[in-house]
Amino acid sequence: MSRACDAPSDSILIDPMAPPPRPAPDGREDAPPDGALEEEALLACVIGGPDGPAAARRVRARFPDLGRLRRASVEDLAAIAGLDLARAAAIRAAVELGRRIVATPWPRGERLRSSREVYRSLAPRLRDLRHEVFLVVLLDGRNRKMDEMRVSEGSLSASIVHPREVFLPAVRASAAAILVAHNHPSGDPRPSPEDREVTRRLAEAGELLGIRLLDHLIVGETSYWSFADEGALRPSDSGSGRDRPMR
Numbered sequence: 001m002s003r004a005c006d007a008p009s010d011s012i013l014i015d016p017m018a019p020p021p022r023p024a025p026d027g028r029e030d031a032p033p034d035g036a037l038e039e040e041a042l043l044a045c046v047i048g049g050p051d052g053p054a055a056a057r058r059v060r061a062r063f064p065d066l067g068r069l070r071r072a073s074v075e076d077l078a079a080i081a082g083l084d085l086a087r088a089a090a091i092r093a094a095v096e097l098g099r100r101i102v103a104t105p106w107p108r109g110e111r112l113r114s115s116r117e118v119y120r121s122l123a124p125r126l127r128d129l130r131h132e133v134f135l136v137v138l139l140d141g142r143n144r145k146m147d148e149m150r151v152s153e154g155s156l157s158a159s160i161v162h163p164r165e166v167f168l169p170a171v172r173a174s175a176a177a178i179l180v181a182h183n184h185p186s187g188d189p190r191p192s193p194e195d196r197e198v199t200r201r202l203a204e205a206g207e208l209l210g211i212r213l214l215d216h217l218i219v220g221e222t223s224y225w226s227f228a229d230e231g232a233l234r235p236s237d238s239g240s241g242r243d244r245p246m247r
Contacts, residue, residue, distance in 0.1 A: 039066070046094045047087050055082035059091070067221060070095055071128045099124045112143040115226035118179065118217055126183035126219045134182040136166050138175040139214065146175055161198050163205035170211050177212040181219060189220030191227075199227050203234060 043056035058080050063069040069091075077088035106121040118137075126133060134152040137145060149169055152161050170178050180202065182195075191199075199216045206213040215228035227233045 043091070046090050047083070048090075051082055055080070055087070058082060070099070071130070099128075106137075106145055106148075108145050108147065110145055112139060112145070112179065112214065115215055115217060115224065115229050118181065118215070119219065119224040122181050122217070123219050123224070126181070127187075127221055129183055130185050132182055132185065134161050135180065136169065137179040137181070138170050138173050139177040139179060141176040143177065143214070146173055151180075161202075163201055166202060167205055167209055167211060171209065175211060177214050178206070179214045179217070181215075181217040183219040187221030189218040189223055189225040191218055191225055196232075199233070 040053075040056045040060050043059055044052040047055045047059075049055075059069070059077070062080055063072055072092075074085065074088045074092050077083055077091055078085050080088075083091075102124060106118070112118065122135070126135075131153060133150060136149055136151050138147045138149075140146055147169070151165050166178065166180060169175075195216070195218060199213075202216070203213050213233060215226055215233065217227075218225040
């Protein structure tokens with residue numbers, strides 16, 4: 001039987017002809033959680049070497065869920081016994097490749113259909129950042145994407161996004177509307193008072209300029225919050241809305 005990734009003899013191999021594990025007396029199967037073994041085996045493949053499986057187990061112990069592993073830096077990984085900088089960089093590269101594969105692209109010329117589609121496009125790029133990034137997407141009269149650019153980085157509470165920075169690219173490109181989005185490094189997408197204030201100012205500026213603000217999306221770890229979905233986009237309504245994440 002061939003060994004996946006040339007695993008050493010002491011690694012765990014699965015016999016495809018073996019019977020399924022027996023249920024325990026309480027009805028649960030006597031087996032690791034779904035996906036746990038596979039993820040550890042994949043890590044061992046990335047790490048390589050005869051000590052790959054042992055190093056993979058230490059990585060999983062240090063980062064028990066994939067969300068934490070996604071956010072781990074090369075330095076975080078290199079601090080684990082059995083991982084040097086090269087191995088840590090290989091894991092980071094594999095994580096980044098996976099992120100790009102699952103990212104749903106929003107190409108130029110494609111029409112905006114829903115906040116969920118925007119979230120799926122932006123989340124892989126924004127949700128794991130350790131600082132806030134504010135993006136503006138320019139749209140034409142039929143809500144088709146014209147361009148996308150980064151307007152600001154850092155905490156919104158420390159550096160409020162100015163409408164001039166957001167709308168200047170839209171004016172230059174003769175955009176009919178814009179959509180803005182930013183991430184919450186905490187993972188909680190519920191809007192802060194600063195988020196509401198930024199949205200109110202942008203909505204007011206958009207009315208004056210004749211460039212509609214279609215939505216302000218806040219990207220969290222596993223969910224998002226949409227001002228448009230909550231009916232909180234109009235300048236007079238920007239303080240209202242239910243503080244719950246949108247799935």
